[in-house]
Amino acid sequence: MTIADAALAAPTEGRARPASRSRALGRLVPALGLGLFLTFQMLPIYWITRMSFMTPRTIMSRSDFLPVAPTLDNYRVILGDPTWYMSYVNSLTYVLINMAISLAVSLPAAYAFSRYRFLGDKHVFFWLFTNRMAPAAVFLLPFFQLYSAVGLFDTPWAVALAHTLFVVPLAVWILEGFMSGVPREIDETAYIDGYSMPRFFLTVFLPLIRSGIGVTAFFCFMFSWIELLLARTLTSVDARPIVVTMTRTASASGLDWGLLAAAGVLTILPGVAVIWFVRNYIAKGFALGRV
């Protein structure tokens, strides 16, 4: 090492320690913040999971971090009692119907908005959104009346159709963003290559907006799965969804905390599953589309 090298090296060595300390701190603070955030986020979910493994008596008397005297009784009750598990089936039924209708309707609509200019296209696009501006409560009475009149009341179709009113505008909006990201030249090339419109749409175009469809399906699912007001008003016994069943567990003996907690956990699970399936699309979706 020459003298010049040594002179250059010396000061850096002297400063090395404080620099690495501040760097370590720079890593620690965000990690700590994130950790705290996640803890607060997860705590209620952990707590309901913990309660779902306990009996009402231990829930009221103990507040240990881990479940006291864990038991699967609550889950056994739910999975053994048709009024409970059929509620899940009812919910899933109308959620899936809603997803199917919404996607089937929104895909062509979004394509039209993305590709064609027609009289009043911007106004219609905006008008779709005004549907979302009214609270669901506004539509309760007309829906209730209408569905009772045509015999749809207390069927999954009633809830599914009511939900499409709120889901379709959002679906059209998300899908339109994704579709506009696909160059129009691909459509034209396909027609030049001899594709018919339906074949082009199904085999060439849909694969290109897979992530958009994933994201849209996710939003349809989420809205419909957690919505309570319409679901409760438009059903009574036969099509009663899980969110309604949960709010009706109060009995003469008071609330069954353990049972309610187990039902809650089972209600969260489908959402987790859906997020898990579309997680890659969501990441892409939020980046590409205009969500």
Added chain:
Amino acid sequence: MTLRIEAVSRRVEGEAWLSDIDLTLEPGRLYVLLGRTGAGKTSLMRVLAGLDRPTRGRVTEDGRDLAGVPVNRRNLAFVYQQFVNYPAFSVYDNIAAPLRRRGGTRAGIDARVREVARAVRIDAFLDRRPGALSGGQQQRLAIARALAKGASLMLFDEPLVNLDYKLREELRSELRALFHEGGQTVVYATTEPDEALQMGGETIVMHEGRVLQTGSAHHVYRHPASVRVADIFSEPPMNVAEARIAGARMTLGGVELATPARARGRIEGPCRVGLMPHRIERAPGEGRVALRGPVLLAEVDGSSTFTHFEAGGSAWIARSEGVHLMPLGAAFEGFVNPEDFYVFDTAGDLVAAPAALESAYG
């Protein structure tokens, strides 16, 4: 199949994109649309393909009006400036797509896909998705798809513009060879005069939605019908200056020279003259007259020097072989032969062109 474009105009939101285009495209020939960006090349091709409708006029195929024929029933292929492929399909399926739509045996389609892929040299990547190809390969794929079905009309909209220089040269000569084999009508749009000359065929010079001149590339290059065509069809652009002709004498700024023999007696008084940049020599010679003035800018592109200088009140560009370093403001002497001048009238229409330009470019 003879395509006729009859009095076609297209207006979009009050703006004329195409104005009164009349063209006849004969089968088996190559047509090069030359024009700046915005000249209407793409608009014309889209009308030809049936993707856009003309506002007025019509396009006929062997006398049959094509107006009502949907795009997917026409027998044509289109290659865009952007690399347009089906991203969700493999390279193989991309090339096979138009063949499958038309129908045919599986073996026949397979043979054709492999043949075309080999012709554009992407046969090593048949299993890949277009996204996993380089830009040049993606455009080769688009070209392969266009070639595959052997359409009677093939439209190429500046297909090489997004490629690097080397690839462009390579693909251009390959394309020329491919066009040579087929009996299809090819329309090829470009902004580059060089490309128009190299592709050969019929050149259709367009500007602001109008066809200015048609003819073989070399004819149009040698006899531009107007200052505008000369400007579009040369790179760097042709030098154009105001001049005055009185019998056998021509004054150009302060410079006196002989009127080009071919223009004599055909025009008197004010006119415009044009001179190709490579016709300004650095050495005096027989019959040459000097243009003198300060250097405004000198650019060197490897083997030749482009000197921008001012003389007789006009700006000139001289292209000379070899690298010449010239400081700004230095005195420049360019020697010109009066016979090399194009003479245009004041409206810009050609009056006389030089007798011969030995080499079109050089």
